[in-house]
Amino acid sequence: MILPIYKPVGPTSFNIISQIKKITGIKKIGHAGTLDPLAEGVLVVGIGRESTKKLFIELEKEKEYEVLIELGKISTTDDSEGEKTVWKVPKVPRVPHVSQALKKFIGEIWQMPPQYSAVKRGGMEAYKNARKGKQTILGKRQVLVKDIQILNYKWPFLTLKVTTGPGVYIRSLARELGEELKTGGYVKQLKRTRVGEFKIEDCFTPDSLKDMNFDTM
Numbered sequence: 001m002i003l004p005i006y007k008p009v010g011p012t013s014f015n016i017i018s019q020i021k022k023i024t025g026i027k028k029i030g031h032a033g034t035l036d037p038l039a040e041g042v043l044v045v046g047i048g049r050e051s052t053k054k055l056f057i058e059l060e061k062e063k064e065y066e067v068l069i070e071l072g073k074i075s076t077t078d079d080s081e082g083e084k085t086v087w088k089v090p091k092v093p094r095v096p097h098v099s100q101a102l103k104k105f106i107g108e109i110w111q112m113p114p115q116y117s118a119v120k121r122g123g124m125e126a127y128k129n130a131r132k133g134k135q136t137i138l139g140k141r142q143v144l145v146k147d148i149q150i151l152n153y154k155w156p157f158l159t160l161k162v163t164t165g166p167g168v169y170i171r172s173l174a175r176e177l178g179e180e181l182k183t184g185g186y187v188k189q190l191k192r193t194r195v196g197e198f199k200i201e202d203c204f205t206p207d208s209l210k211d212m213n214f215d216t217m
Contacts, residue, residue: 004198007043019206024214033059041192060195065162068172068189070157075186078171087184091154101180102148110140111172143168
């Protein structure tokens with residue numbers, strides 16, 4: 001069984017999987033597409049051995065996000081968890097300037113993963129090195145950003161709807177957009193609203209699985 005589970009802000013994706021294992025009594029459970037602890041939204045979960053084998057299909061599906069970016073600052077983690085540094089902004093960008101800058105991030109683009117990410121180098125995740133104060137050499141990756149829409153903009157806060165293919169880091173998008181605008185920028189809030197056909201309004205919570213029958217799993 002493959003289900004969309006709502007992940008709130010706070011717990012890790014692994015924490016959510018652990019909750020579901022306790023509730024269902026099933027050991028073989030996995031997820032497709034990790035959400036950072038400070039992100040919320042759709043986490044696609046496979047329950048049972050056969051379902052977990054099919055999760056690679058979910059990884060390749062289109063995703064939608066709503067992201068609140070704070071311009072004028074950068075973060076060591078590219079999100080609100082990290083240490084912030086204020087950028088001196090010579091000129092606050094207007095909507096047309098932001099719209100023009102966003103065009104550079106639509107289509108097949110090369111993107112640098114965040115230092116605080118699960119990308120491995122030498123068998124070690126980058127975020128583990130980052131927590132020790134070490135930099136990991138990360139190469140750029142080609143990813144697909146299908147569409148970006150401005151939902152709201154009132155300096156320094158910019159809210160976007162982003163539609164992507166697999167492997168896109170929204171934190172990297174915020175950082176690189178900030179560099180393009182010469183303002184700096186980081187993800188203040190992030191919500192994944194859709195993965196393929198699974199929408200956030202259709203999500204289950206771990207507790208809601210208590211009344212479901214998993215005897216055949």
